[in-house]
Amino acid sequence: MEGPTSTVPRAAAQTGVSLWTSTVSARMHAALGLPLLTPSGPEEKTGQFRTGANFAVLGSIALSPDYYSKRYNFSMPHWCLDWELGSFKAVLARIAPGKAATKRLLSESLIIFGEIGGNDYNFWFYDRQRSRDTPYKYMPDIIARIGSGVQEVINLGAKTILVPGNFPIGCVPIYLSGHKTNKSADYDQFGCLKWYNTFSQKHNQLLRQEVGRLRSRNPGVKVIYADYYGAAMEFFRNPKRHGIDDPLVACCGGNGPYGTGRGCDQNAKVCRDPSRFANWDQVHMTEKAYSVIANGVLNGPYADIPLLHAC
Secondary structure (H helix, E strand, C coil), rough: CCCCCCCCCCCCEECCCCCCCHHHHHHHHHCCCCCCCCCCCCCCCCCCCCCCCCCCCCCCCCCCHHHHHHHHHCCCCCHHHHHHHHHHHHHHHHHCCCHHHHHHHEEEEEEEECCHHHHHHHHHHCCCCCCCCCCHHHHHHHHHHHHHHHHHHHHHHCCEEEECCCCCCHHHHHHHCCCCCHHHHCCCCCCEEEHHHHHHHHHHHHHHHHHHHHHHHHHCCCCCEEEEHHHHHHHHCCCCHCCCCCCEEEEEECCCCCCCCCCCCCCCCCCHHHHHHCCCCCCCHHHHHHHHHHHHHHHHHCCCHHHHHHC
16 A cells, blocks of 8 residues: 555545535545545546545435435435446546456555435435325435445455445434424434434434444455544534534535524525534534544544554
């Protein structure tokens, strides 16, 4: 492995990301001594990606849009894991043609596979006219698709893959404002919505099991589970320790109880110091929050193997 330190992989490739996550991966990428990555899609046919590639697409889902339209008569965004993996393979075929070259490149690369799957739930939950229990029905299919995607990358030659879990969505301002209730029993001691956090934990439980199956199926491959949920709960449990005033309030938005009330546009109310906030625009977190999560994955304890030790 080459780079500023012995833990820096020669190349880093990221595939599959949902609304919140590109900045977590960016923080980790920077900690490995590599420059921040721009989206790789525009350079799919020309870029050499000497310090890594980012195949994330805003709003991408794990399952195909057809899955939701046929089974649930529900419209999902066009971008999905199939497209991201297709772009990933197209780039590999161009910059490392042939099985041997592809395996060699991937064997000395770090793959950050996600977080993916969160948007499959987000877009459903945003439509409050639909039953919130339905995503439990398709959760196993999301987990299976993540697992099969990771296996595809392993089959191509990857040896180190980080698979992140879902965030505590019950602590996200857009959920807190959109699903607000008058029942104290619906909230935990941190002010987060219990039902939605329990849902995230169920996804993560199944994903951990899938990661375990992938490990047993692929001896010699490091498949690392990243506990984004636990890492994020650090600043909800102990906000003052991280210099955060109120982790449930968005920095950019409006005058609602969670800093919500309008979108984060040019006319929105913006806080003076984003570094004292965990949430930026009601959906995405701040640099401060992403740094806390990335540190927990890089140095532990929120990864099966702290990432700085895995490379």
